[in-house]
Amino acid sequence: MAVKFNKPVQLMDLGTYSIKYGVFKMDKETNELEAVSREVYTVPTSFSGVDVYVEQFGQYIKDIADKLDKKLPVRFTLSTLFAPTNLGYLTRIDKEQVQTRIKEELEKFANQEKIPPENEHNKFYELFSKDMDKKSQVIAATILMNPKYVGMIKNHLYANGLKFGGIYPVMQTSIAMYDKIVELNAEMKEEPIVFVDIGQMTTKVNLFFQGDLLFNKVLHYGAKSFYDELFDYSNKSGESSLSPSKVEEVLQKVGFTGERDLVNQMGYDINDPTPYLQNLEATLKSIFTKINSSINYFTSALARNFTQDNAAFMAIRKGAAHIFFTGGITNAPDFFKRAEETFNKSKLYAIDPFNIKETLEQTPEKFENDVFRMNLRQTSAFADISATSLIALDNKKDTLFNLVSKVDSENENIIQLLRKTPLTRWRDILAVTFVVLLAKSGWGYYTVSSEREGLNKQVSKISKFTEGAETARQKMLELKKQDTLYKAQLGYTTEVMKNYAYWPRVLKQLMTKIGPEIKLTSLDFTAEQPTFNSGNYRKWVEEQEEKFNPWTGMVVAFKFSGDALQRADINKLINTLIDTGIFYIPKPPSPKYVPEQVTKVPSDTKGEMTEITISAHYKFTMEGFLNLDNPL
Amino acid sequence: MTDDKKILQQIQILGGLVVLWLFFADGFILGKLPSDIKRLKRNIDTLATEKQNFENLQLDISALETELEDSRDSLEDLFRRFPSTQNAEILISQTIGRITQKMIVESEKTKAKTIKTYIAKNSEKVTVAKVADSDAPLEVDPEINIAFYEKQMTMKSNYFELLEFLHELANQDIFFTPLELKLVPNPEVPYGMVSNVRLLTFGFEGFKKVDKD
Numbered sequence: 129m130a131v132k133f134n135k136p137v138q139l140m141d142l143g144t145y146s147i148k149y150g151v152f153k154m155d156k157e158t159n160e161l162e163a164v165s166r167e168v169y170t171v172p173t174s175f176s177g178v179d180v181y182v183e184q185f186g187q188y189i190k191d192i193a194d195k196l197d198k199k200l201p202v203r204f205t206l207s208t209l210f211a212p213t214n215l216g217y218l219t220r221i222d223k224e225q226v227q228t229r230i231k232e233e234l235e236k237f238a239n240q241e242k243i244p245p246e247n248e249h250n251k252f253y254e255l256f257s258k259d260m261d262k263k264s265q266v267i268a269a270t271i272l273m274n275p276k277y278v279g280m281i282k283n284h285l286y287a288n289g290l291k292f293g294g295i296y297p298v299m300q301t302s303i304a305m306y307d308k309i310v311e312l313n314a315e316m317k318e319e320p321i322v323f324v325d326i327g328q329m330t331t332k333v334n335l336f337f338q339g340d341l342l343f344n345k346v347l348h349y350g351a352k353s354f355y356d357e358l359f360d361y362s363n364k365s366g367e368s369s370l371s372p373s374k375v376e377e378v379l380q381k382v383g384f385t386g387e388r389d390l391v392n393q394m395g396y397d398i399n400d401p402t403p404y405l406q407n408l409e410a411t412l413k414s415i416f417t418k419i420n421s422s423i424n425y426f427t428s429a430l431a432r433n434f435t436q437d438n439a440a441f442m443a444i445r446k447g448a449a450h451i452f453f454t455g456g457i458t459n460a461p462d463f464f465k466r467a468e469e470t471f472n473k474s475k476l477y478a479i480d481p482f483n484i485k486e487t488l489e490q491t492p493e494k495f496e497n498d499v500f501r502m503n504l505r506q507t508s509a510f511a512d513i514s515a516t517s518l519i520a521l522d523n524k525k526d527t528l529f530n531l532v533s534k535v536d537s538e539n540e541n542i543i544q545l546l547r548k549t550p551l552t553r554w555r556d557i558l559a560v561t562f563v564v565l566l567a568k569s570g571w572g573y574y575t576v577s578s579e580r581e582g583l584n585k586q587v588s589k590i591s592k593f594t595e596g597a598e599t600a601r602q603k604m605l606e607l608k609k610q611d612t613l614y615k616a617q618l619g620y621t622t623e624v625m626k627n628y629a630y631w632p633r634v635l636k637q638l639m640t641k642i643g644p645e646i647k648l649t650s651l652d653f654t655a656e657q658p659t660f661n662s663g664n665y666r667k668w669v670e671e672q673e674e675k676f677n678p679w680t681g682m683v684v685a686f687k688f689s690g691d692a693l694q695r696a697d698i699n700k701l702i703n704t705l706i707d708t709g710i711f712y713i714p715k716p717p718s719p720k721y722v723p724e725q726v727t728k729v730p731s732d733t734k735g736e737m738t739e740i741t742i743s744a745h746y747k748f749t750m751e752g753f754l755n756l757d758n759p760l
Numbered sequence: 761m762t763d764d765k766k767i768l769q770q771i772q773i774l775g776g777l778v779v780l781w782l783f784f785a786d787g788f789i790l791g792k793l794p795s796d797i798k799r800l801k802r803n804i805d806t807l808a809t810e811k812q813n814f815e816n817l818q819l820d821i822s823a824l825e826t827e828l829e830d831s832r833d834s835l836e837d838l839f840r841r842f843p844s845t846q847n848a849e850i851l852i853s854q855t856i857g858r859i860t861q862k863m864i865v866e867s868e869k870t871k872a873k874t875i876k877t878y879i880a881k882n883s884e885k886v887t888v889a890k891v892a893d894s895d896a897p898l899e900v901d902p903e904i905n906i907a908f909y910e911k912q913m914t915m916k917s918n919y920f921e922l923l924e925f926l927h928e929l930a931n932q933d934i935f936f937t938p939l940e941l942k943l944v945p946n947p948e949v950p951y952g953m954v955s956n957v958r959l960l961t962f963g964f965e966g967f968k969k970v971d972k973d
């Protein structure tokens with residue numbers, strides 16, 4: 129068995145009385161199933177048909193959704209009520225016709241159940257085949273699954289954000305459990321083994337021999353029958369009837385011990401519990417009888433058809449060597465005592481799905497142990513889940529026995545999830561998306577238009593600050609021009625004033641320095657104004673060389689012409705003038721000697737001439753510059 | 761029509777609406793708003809810069825006004841001596857006439873006003889910073905026009921009258937400077953002098969470019 133160890137798998141057993149679910153894994157060390165989590169949900173409404181049940185499953189799953197693992201797909205075990213199972217016994221048919229006949233069996237069965245035979249979930253399995261010459265003996269299981277239920281179950285899951293992992297028929301779970309048992313105890317393979325699962329509505333009987341499921345029977349009796357029978361009895365006898373919950377309470381506490389006192393202590397409104405207890409025991413016996421009849425029917429009437437080996441046939445004829453019980457009723461006190469009375473030739477077991485090894489070692493004494501029964505009460509309900517785990521954790525079997533091929537992956541990506549989203553959900557998502565988009569657009573428009581309004585105001589506000597900018601610039605230009613003009617005026621005036629002559633002072637200085645030895649003949653002052661040569665200006669700005677300096681300073685030159693009696697007088701005058709600090713004479717004059725001259729000039733008397741003697745003297749002309757202060 | 765078909769139709773309609781809305785709605789609803797916002801933000805940045813420029817300009821104006829006010833107080837009296845008004849020539853003639861009353865003016869010649877350009881040392885172009893990029897450039901070349909007035913006279917006087925004349929010349933409201941002063945003794949009178957004087961005064965007429973405009 130290629131079972132994956134330590135891999136979690138989520139399973140749900142849809143029972144008519146309760147829904148069992150949880151996450152399970154196979155422990156590698158113990159080779160037993162271990163519950164990571166397990167819960168039992170009691171179905172709140174009584175069973176009134178599969179359609180109603182599957183419809184109400186929406187509410188049930190809603191109640192338990194929080195306890196389910198949303199990452200792991202939920203795999204379902206469905207009883208024969210949901211997935212009707214039929215074992216077809218085909219005797220001595222042509223080998224070539226086996227497949228056709230099995231298919232015909234399925235179609236016949238499907239027509240009976242009013243389910244389309246071509247439905248993808250319908251399956252048939254060849255469970256047993258024995259060739260005899262050109263003929264075959266075949267047992268085939270045909271399992272029907274209404275696609276409507278698959279769709280409804282899926283929708284309920286998706287509505288709660290859960291994944292769908294497929295559906296396993298309960299018959300296959302029995303096969304898996306059988307395989308597990310014979311794996312642990314190989315000797316059992318050669319003995320007829322029967323599995324009896326007493327459910328709420330039905331009791332399933334499966335008989336295995338030499339590794340094959342040879343017989344299957346679904347009895348429409350179950351735990352509910354105890355209540356039904358008591359109800360009939362009360363009606364007929366006029367006694368008070370007990371509610372289903374009270375019947376369950378009596379079965380769990382008193383069981384089939386017949387202890388009246390225990391019933392009395394419960395304080396029910398009944399006069400005498402004896403007939404009630406007798407009725408319960410009779411119902412159990414009736415169920416046992418029906419189970420026994422079913423087994424006997426096979427072992428006596430059908431067995432021969434499937435084996436020609438006498439030893440094997442004789443083994444079958446002896447009846448069930450081992451009977452494995454499951455179901456809530458099995459933990460009722462003295463259940464096994466009563467069972468032993470009916471199935472006295474068989475060894476009986478109560479399956480502990482989480483400890484198969486220990487199950488095989490059970491003794492009759494153990495059934496009376498309260499602790500054992502308490503544990504059984506908590507674990508036996510998970511028998512089908514346990515067996516389904518063995519299938520689900522085995523890839524090969526999982527593919528073969530899962531009635532639904534399209535299941536959600538454990539590692540499903542978002543695209544797959546979206547693909548599986550129901551149309552209504554898509555519509556809702558789109559509607560919500562559209563509304564969100566509308567709101568987003570509205571909000572976007574509001575925020576953007578508000579922002580624009582705000583910015584507009586800001587622009588308008590800031591614009592006002594610069595309204596007088598052009599006027600200010602013009603004003604600045606005028607001010608700068610004024611400033612430049614001032615600078616130019618001051619600059620030029622300073623230049624002019626740099627060598628400004630206060631002429632009375634200059635003249636006085638000069639005149640006082642001329643003694644009687646010197647005779648002034650002419651005096652010229654020439655002032656050269658500061659000038660600006662605009663032609664040089666550009667070069668001067670670019671190269672800043674003094675030779676291009678466009679400005680010239682104020683220069684006042686003088687030219688003095690006179691006569692001196694002696695040459696030394698000229699030098700004396702020059703020195704005296706230089707000493708004033710005003711006159712700058714760069715080059716001394718070159719005096720010219722003029723000898724004494726006698727000239728005749730007309731006298732005052734008419735016709736007479738007068739002689740005039742001009743003494744010898746020196747003529748000179750000296751030039752220089754004035755070096756004056758700046759009055760500014 | 762079955763429920764599934766109805767739902768499918770609703771999905772198609774909603775899907776279409778969502779797609780249309782996703783691709784076109786914002787553009788349709790918002791219209792030019794986003795581009796307006798970008799433009800306005802750019803405007804605000806520009807305006808903030810302009811505002812800063814304007815504030816700086818106002819500060820500069822204020823500082824320059826104060827500076828000029830101070831200059832004006834100290835320089836106005838000085839600059840008043842340099843006439844450039846329309847009646848400058850009349851004023852000059854009146855002043856000269858007044859100070860030569862005691863002299864014998866033998867000849868007198870007034871030269872027509874001449875204009876020369878001058879740029880003060882270290883003066884750059886007169887420019888005003890832009891407040892906005894779009895502002896027209898404001899700049900003026902720093903060339904100043906100076907008006908020159910010349911008067912040439914030949915006078916006879918004695919030495920002392922000449923000294924007085926020169927003293928008066930230096931103390932007028934209008935600035936005069938002799939460009940030439942030629943003195944020749946005049947033997948006809950005691951301390952006689954024949955003087956030939958060429959006088960100059962000038963005034964600032966303003967910016968050359970402004971005048972052209």
